[in-house]
Amino acid sequence: MIPWIRDNEPFPPLHQASREYNGLLAAGGDLSVPRLLAAYRRGIFPWFNPDEPILWWSPDPRMVLFPAEFKLSRSLKKRLAKPDYSVRVDSAFDRVIRACAAPREGAGGTWISEDMIAAYNALHRAGHAHSIETWMPSENSNENSDENGEELVGGLYGVAIGRVFFGESMFMRRTDASKIALAHLAGWLRRHDFGVIDCQMNTPHLASLGAREIARAEFAELLDRHAERPGLSDWRGLPGQEI
Structure with missing residues (x-):
């Protein structure tokens, strides 16, 4: 029971x-x-x-991604080199989580309810939950565009405790938009000596990006080692750093 x-x-x-x-x-x-x-x-x-x-x-x-093990494919490396996007942090957290909650083609309802959205927005306001966002020039004027004519086209959100990032969900509206966000996150976390990115459950998509399964006991040891370390103080400053 x-x-x-x-x-x-x-x-x-x-x-x-x-x-x-x-x-x-x-x-x-x-x-x-x-x-x-x-x-x-x-x-x-x-x-x-x-x-x-x-x-x-x-x-x-437990499915995890060690930042140094992120697989940067040749095609993704070429995509990252194109100057047609920007990556922001925490500029549109609520929009990211609601985009992750939106129904997806070929899937049923969403598990990200209004109660979950409210809870993670509270975590965000408290400084513990963060969004990594991919923005591109808007193809036409719509509610997703900002004052600079850029549109939120993909991203992810998760929770940071110490030097551990717990990934929750991601979305994309254009090809590779979520991969761009994850590639930047992995690069930044590697530079700042994060121990691990928690991916929770095994999926072929995550495995293709370098994530792998470890025993729960090993994951608990990683948390003991890295979650008590001082966390990042300026998440919004990450986009100015190299990956």
């Missing part, structure tokens, strides 16, 4: 996570900033459909 946690109760030990349900650890609790930070610090994340209670997960194995 999956444990039910009340708002003020701690999470169960990670070894109690269900093997049958791919790391389901507990249900209940809340999405407050302290609860979310406590969860990520232990390698736990929320993932549930709008008609379900809050579900907390700690899968074993």
